[in-house]
Amino acid sequence: xxxxxxxxxxxxxxxxxxxxxxxxxxxxxxxxxxxxxxxxxxxxxxxxxxxxxxxxxxxxxxxxxxxxxxxxxxxxxxxxxxxxxxxxxxxxxxxxxxxxxxxxxxxxxxxxxxxxxxxxxxxxxxxxxxxxxxxxxxxxxxxxxxxxxxxxxxxxxxxxxxxxxxxxxxxxxxxxxxxxxxxxxxxxxxxxxxxxxxxxxxxxxxxxxxxxxxxxxxxxxxxxxxxxxxxxxxxxxxxxxxxxxxxxxxxxxxxxxxxxxxxxxxxxxxxxxxxxxxxxxxxxxxxxxxxxxxxxxxxxxxxxxxxxxxxxxx
Amino acid sequence: xxxxxxxxxxxxxxxxxxxxxxxxxxxxxxxxxxxxxxxxxxxxxxxxxxxxxxxxxxxxxxxxxxxxxxxxxxxxxxxxxxxxxxxxxxxxxxxxxxxxxxxxxxxxxxxxxxxxxxxxxxxxxxxxxxxxxxxxxxxxxxxxxxxxxxxxxxxxxxxxxxxxxxxxxxxxxxxxxxxxxxxxxxxxxxxxxxxxxxxxxxxxxxxxxxxxxxxxxxxxxxxxxxxxxxxxxxxxxxxx
Ligand SMILES: Nc1ncnc2c1ncn2[C@@H]1O[C@H](COP(=O)(O)OP(=O)(O)OP(=O)(O)O)[C@@H](O)[C@H]1O
Ligand SMILES: [Mg+2]
Numbered sequence: 001x002x003x004x005x006x007x008x009x010x011x012x013x014x015x016x017x018x019x020x021x022x023x024x025x026x027x028x029x030x031x032x033x034x035x036x037x038x039x040x041x042x043x044x045x046x047x048x049x050x051x052x053x054x055x056x057x058x059x060x061x062x063x064x065x066x067x068x069x070x071x072x073x074x075x076x077x078x079x080x081x082x083x084x085x086x087x088x089x090x091x092x093x094x095x096x097x098x099x100x101x102x103x104x105x106x107x108x109x110x111x112x113x114x115x116x117x118x119x120x121x122x123x124x125x126x127x128x129x130x131x132x133x134x135x136x137x138x139x140x141x142x143x144x145x146x147x148x149x150x151x152x153x154x155x156x157x158x159x160x161x162x163x164x165x166x167x168x169x170x171x172x173x174x175x176x177x178x179x180x181x182x183x184x185x186x187x188x189x190x191x192x193x194x195x196x197x198x199x200x201x202x203x204x205x206x207x208x209x210x211x212x213x214x215x216x217x218x219x220x221x222x223x224x225x226x227x228x229x230x231x232x233x234x235x236x237x238x239x240x241x242x243x244x245x246x247x248x249x250x251x252x253x254x255x256x257x258x259x260x261x262x263x264x265x266x267x268x269x270x271x272x273x274x275x276x277x278x279x280x281x282x283x284x285x286x287x288x289x290x291x292x293x294x295x296x297x298x299x300x301x302x303x304x305x306x307x308x309x310x311x312x313x314x
Numbered sequence: 315x316x317x318x319x320x321x322x323x324x325x326x327x328x329x330x331x332x333x334x335x336x337x338x339x340x341x342x343x344x345x346x347x348x349x350x351x352x353x354x355x356x357x358x359x360x361x362x363x364x365x366x367x368x369x370x371x372x373x374x375x376x377x378x379x380x381x382x383x384x385x386x387x388x389x390x391x392x393x394x395x396x397x398x399x400x401x402x403x404x405x406x407x408x409x410x411x412x413x414x415x416x417x418x419x420x421x422x423x424x425x426x427x428x429x430x431x432x433x434x435x436x437x438x439x440x441x442x443x444x445x446x447x448x449x450x451x452x453x454x455x456x457x458x459x460x461x462x463x464x465x466x467x468x469x470x471x472x473x474x475x476x477x478x479x480x481x482x483x484x485x486x487x488x489x490x491x492x493x494x495x496x497x498x499x500x501x502x503x504x505x506x507x508x509x510x511x512x513x514x515x516x517x518x519x520x521x522x523x524x525x526x527x528x529x530x531x532x533x534x535x536x537x538x539x540x541x542x543x544x545x546x547x548x549x550x551x552x553x554x
Contacts, residue, residue, distance in 0.1 A: 007404065007407065007411075007415065202402050202404060203415070204387075205362065206392075206396075206419060207392035212419055
């Protein structure tokens with residue numbers, strides 16, 4: 001019944017007429033922020049899992065060694081690595097491959113480079129493998145002193161820390177947006193109370209409780225919050241879907257640059273870092289909570305505002 | 315209802331009324347008469363809890379109105395029907411919704427509400443205007459709408475401020491019969507008016523506002539009135 005008719009024509013108020021649009025816009029902003037935050041989460045997961053399955057072993061240059069000795073040394077190292085439990089493969093990166101990876105940093109000059117490059121071995125692991133890094137290094141340095149193992153741990157930590165800061169910022173922004181929404185509802189409700197003061201007085205005089213009058217406002221706010229929320233969220237989802245290709249390429253760059261040496265297991269890793277980034281059905285469901293949250297926020301704010309302000313009237 | 319040495323004023327202004335002492339028996343019927351600007355509407359405001367006395371005691375349904383808490387007001391006001399001098403019907407609600415308002419606020423079922431409201435609107439001659447907005451009604455029709463809203467919930471106390479000011483005498487008398495009908499069912503009625511013809515046509519007791527105070531008055535004492543005071547002295551109905 002409350003939906004069918006209301007004793008106050010609140011929907012016609014000039015201030016209230018903009019409320020669905022304002023709330024819609026604010027929900028749109030929140031949904032974008034939440035959507036990006038969810039994708040960041042996904043990105044962090046991707047990074048963690050793809051990098052966990054990789055190691056890079058770097059053999060130092062030893063100009064004293066001849067070609068034959070270098071090949072023997074490499075074979076010994078490869079044998080040692082592949083014999084380690086959890087390792088599924090070890091690939092030596094060819095000079096050409098290394099040059100390709102270095103090209104973004106050094107430009108075409110990389111081809112004319114006359115320096116010897118360290119030998120890089122990309123090691124792939126079983127996803128669930130736990131490698132004792134120190135032990136592996138000890139065994140490797142026994143064969144080749146100064147061998148370095150890079151499991152990207154430091155870089156992943158830094159990157160994850162960065163992503164977490166982004167998420168903290170997102171939470172702050174959403175809080176800011178919701179505060180703005182609440183403030184807008186307070187303003188519109190106060191205006192409504194002033195505009196409809198004569199009718200509210202009549203309602204009081206025929207025996208209406210404060211809560212009855214609050215209900216008029218909160219029902220309207222609930223409706224407006226829901227309308228604005230649904231429109232805002234729908235538009236935000238469209239935007240996020242449209243943004244997906246852009247996001248994908250951006251993260252690819254980040255992964256590439258962030259990987260210090262730029263020398264890793266190659267394409268497979270890149271794919272792993274950014275592959276499948278986008279909103280999952282689960283994320284969409286999470287986003288659909290937003291209109292409900294906004295409707296609830298608008299309703300409670302309106303109710304609180306009416307009950308607080310109305311005390312001063314008769 | 316009991317008034318004891320009550321004074322009325324607006325804000326820091328002068329007393330409009332003072333030294334008011336009277337009591338109304340439950341189920342009584344009074345005209346409230348006095349010149350324009352004498353303070354009839356102001357006295358009614360005290361009675362419908364829109365104002366508190368500047369001094370003195372106003373006791374309504376056994377409660378001192380000066381000490382009522384905010385949350386006590388709705389329940390008391392639901393026992394009071396008011397016809398405002400300026401009608402105060404709600405402009406965006408149809409005639410039906412206006413009259414239904416007190417019942418909806420009281421939480422009655424919609425089917426019951428519709429039945430009662432339609433019947434009453436027929437009684438006051440607005441059967442053809444159920445879904446009309448007040449703005450499309452004449453002054454007299456709006457007044458009848460205001461009356462219908464005031465009596466729909468069969469209040470214990472009916473306060474009407476010039477309820478017949480905008481209607482011809484035929485309708486005026488018909489409305490008076492409506493009030494008397496309600497009075498017979500036990501409602502205490504107070505009608506403010508300066509329509510002398512109307513007052514003289516009925517033999518109800520009067521509250522007269524003169525010289526800034528209120529006097530109780532019995533216009534034409536019936537044969538038995540010598541042994542039965544028309545209006546009880548203040549204090550004898552403390553539990554009204
Ligand atoms: N809200 C108000 N604020 C200040 N003074 C008021 C207010 N309402 C009424 N008054 C004053 O109180 C006095 C009595 O007014 P009231 O409306 O009670 O008279 P009344 O007897 O109802 O007159 P009428 O027959 O014209 O309706 C008037 O002098 C008026 O100026
Ligand atoms: Mg008056």
